[in-house]
Amino acid sequence: MKKLILGAALAVMMSTAAHAETVGVSMAKFDDNFLTVLRNGMQDYAKTLDGVTLQVEDAQNDVAKQQSQIQNFIAAGVDAIIVNPVDTDATAAMSKIAEEAKIPLVYVNREPVNIDTLPDNQAFVASNEADSGTLETKEVCRLLGGKGKVVVMMGELSNQAARMRTKDVHDVIATDECKGLEIVEEQTANWSRTEGADLVTNWLSAGTEFDAVIANNDEMAIGAIQALKAAGKDMSKVVIGGVDATQDALAAMAAGDLDVTVFQNAAGQGQGALDAALKLAKGEKIEKKVYVPFELVTPENLKDYQAKN
Numbered sequence: 001m002k003k004l005i006l007g008a009a010l011a012v013m014m015s016t017a018a019h020a021e022t023v024g025v026s027m028a029k030f031d032d033n034f035l036t037v038l039r040n041g042m043q044d045y046a047k048t049l050d051g052v053t054l055q056v057e058d059a060q061n062d063v064a065k066q067q068s069q070i071q072n073f074i075a076a077g078v079d080a081i082i083v084n085p086v087d088t089d090a091t092a093a094m095s096k097i098a099e100e101a102k103i104p105l106v107y108v109n110r111e112p113v114n115i116d117t118l119p120d121n122q123a124f125v126a127s128n129e130a131d132s133g134t135l136e137t138k139e140v141c142r143l144l145g146g147k148g149k150v151v152v153m154m155g156e157l158s159n160q161a162a163r164m165r166t167k168d169v170h171d172v173i174a175t176d177e178c179k180g181l182e183i184v185e186e187q188t189a190n191w192s193r194t195e196g197a198d199l200v201t202n203w204l205s206a207g208t209e210f211d212a213v214i215a216n217n218d219e220m221a222i223g224a225i226q227a228l229k230a231a232g233k234d235m236s237k238v239v240i241g242g243v244d245a246t247q248d249a250l251a252a253m254a255a256g257d258l259d260v261t262v263f264q265n266a267a268g269q270g271q272g273a274l275d276a277a278l279k280l281a282k283g284e285k286i287e288k289k290v291y292v293p294f295e296l297v298t299p300e301n302l303k304d305y306q307a308k309n
Contacts, residue, residue: 026057026084059086104121139259149184199220199223
């Protein structure tokens with residue numbers, strides 16, 4: 001009888017061990033509001049899964065550090081790796097390292113430059129950036145009645161999302177409905193609230209006049225709001241747009257300062273990336289690109305949006 005009990009106990013232990021999986025996660029940087037929501041969403045989801053352990057590292061916006069973290073994950077024998085790239089142009093080397101080690105790799109949020117040549121055991125989970133800047137700019141265009149002067153605040157230019165969202169702006173302005181919009185300034189503020197405030201302050205000091213700010217993310221949009229308020233500008237006369245629908249952005253919208261943002265489901269991307277990594281670790285085949293939809297958020301639908309999220 002004791003042997004039977006012992007055998008059953010060992011079988012349970014072996015089964016648990018067989019299903020236990022460790023996933024290494026390298027985030028571009030912890031000090032980012034949106035990426036913090038993504039990281040927390042991934043970690044919270046992992047806690048609901050039996051036998052799943054996350055090893056989460058901060059690359060501190062350093063490409064070399066991120067590649068080193070991937071190599072360390074491989075040396076530690078993780079079952080899969082999730083990467084939020086510091087520089088999307090550096091992902092080909094990361095893919096090669098993981099492929100040679102035969103460890104599945106999933107990119108999250110920022111599209112890798114080698115997206116069309118990813119190995120069979122690699123994938124990308126994010127939202128389709130062709131939608132984000134498009135939704136934002138169309139709403140800004142609508143609020144301006146199809147004409148006016150706008151300034152564009154770009155994210156880090158090494159980041160595919162910044163390049164794509166900026167392209168979206170230009171594509172929308174090229175349409176018949178919005179060709180009355182004129183871009184008078186377009187510069188990067190590196191996703192930063194502080195840099196966004198400084199950039200708008202410089203534009204105002206130079207005498208640049210504009211009717212709207214189209215920012216690649218909410219943090220820069222909030223920086224723009226801070227600068228405009230500091231300069232004594234009437235916020236009801238300037239349209240401000242961002243992307244991400246962070247809590248700070250929603251508060252700014254409720255206060256009447258932010259006019260449009262686009263919800264990018266950070267927690268949903270984190271969950272989707274972990275699901276993809278675990279499936280690849282089990283040898284399952286998945287789509288190379290897994291998209292989580294964007295959603296336009298304006299003062300008109302803010303309460304409904306908050307109620308369901």
